[in-house]
Amino acid sequence: MRIHTRVLAGTLLVCVLGGWASPAMSAAAHPFGPPSTARIGADGSRVTISWFAAEDDWVALGQSIGAFEDPATGTVTTELTGEQKLERSPALRTYLLDRVTVAQGGRRCESRLEELRELVTAGARFVFDCQSPVTQLDVTVAALTDLNKAYRTMLVAETPATPGRTLLTEAESTRRLTFSGAGGSGPPPGTTSVVVGAAVLLAGAGVFAALWRRRGTGGRS
Incomplete structure (x- = not known):
C-alpha cells in the first residue's frame, strides 16, 4: 500500500472510530488548506x-456522496481501503x-472519466472531445464548493494558454482560456526554420555546382 493510501485509510479509520461528523462540520475542517489543482491540456479537438x-478533501467528498458506510446505520467494510471505495463509487463518477x-462556443464538449486508480497520487483524469480544434474554451471546475464555499481550485494550463494559471472559486467556477498552438494544424515548433534552412542549403549547393562546372570548362561557353 502506498504511503498516500495509508494516510487516506488512516484518516477514514479516525472518522469511523470517532463516528461521522455532520456534513457541515466535516467540510468546514478542510477547505482552508492548499487549493485543489486541475491541470488542463489540449491537442487538436481533444x-x-x-x-x-x-x-x-477526498474524505469529505466521499462522505458527502455516500461512498463510505455509516457505522451508525450498518457494518463498515474493512476489506477495501477508503481510496478503493471512492474509486469504485458510481456516485463519485457522476x-x-x-x-x-x-x-466550446457555448456547447459542452463530450466528456468521459478514465478509470479511477490511485486517486490521491494520480487524481481524477477527464477526457473531453470537442467539435473543432481548440482555440477558446470555457472551463468549469466546481468540485467541493458545494460542501463549503471556501474551497477553490488552481487551474493550470499544460498547453500554452492565456491565462496560464487562474484560481477558480465558488463565485467564479468558470474561466475562459485561449489556447495557442493547440489546434495541431500548423507545423510543429522548429519545423519552419528547418525547412527554410534546407532550402538555403539546396540553393547554395546549386550555385556551387554551377560555378564548379564553369571552372571545369575554363569558363568557356
Missing part, C-alpha cells in the same frame, strides 16, 4: 484535465462529470 485533491466540464 482536451484533458487531471484534478488533484488532498487526502482529507459527481465529478457533473462538476468538471469544458464548453
Whole structure:
C-alpha cells in the first residue's frame, strides 16, 4: 500500500472510530488548506484535465456522496481501503462529470472519466472531445464548493494558454482560456526554420555546382 493510501485509510479509520461528523462540520475542517489543482491540456479537438485533491478533501467528498458506510446505520467494510471505495463509487463518477466540464462556443464538449486508480497520487483524469480544434474554451471546475464555499481550485494550463494559471472559486467556477498552438494544424515548433534552412542549403549547393562546372570548362561557353 502506498504511503498516500495509508494516510487516506488512516484518516477514514479516525472518522469511523470517532463516528461521522455532520456534513457541515466535516467540510468546514478542510477547505482552508492548499487549493485543489486541475491541470488542463489540449491537442487538436481533444482536451484533458487531471484534478488533484488532498487526502482529507477526498474524505469529505466521499462522505458527502455516500461512498463510505455509516457505522451508525450498518457494518463498515474493512476489506477495501477508503481510496478503493471512492474509486469504485458510481456516485463519485457522476459527481465529478457533473462538476468538471469544458464548453466550446457555448456547447459542452463530450466528456468521459478514465478509470479511477490511485486517486490521491494520480487524481481524477477527464477526457473531453470537442467539435473543432481548440482555440477558446470555457472551463468549469466546481468540485467541493458545494460542501463549503471556501474551497477553490488552481487551474493550470499544460498547453500554452492565456491565462496560464487562474484560481477558480465558488463565485467564479468558470474561466475562459485561449489556447495557442493547440489546434495541431500548423507545423510543429522548429519545423519552419528547418525547412527554410534546407532550402538555403539546396540553393547554395546549386550555385556551387554551377560555378564548379564553369571552372571545369575554363569558363568557356
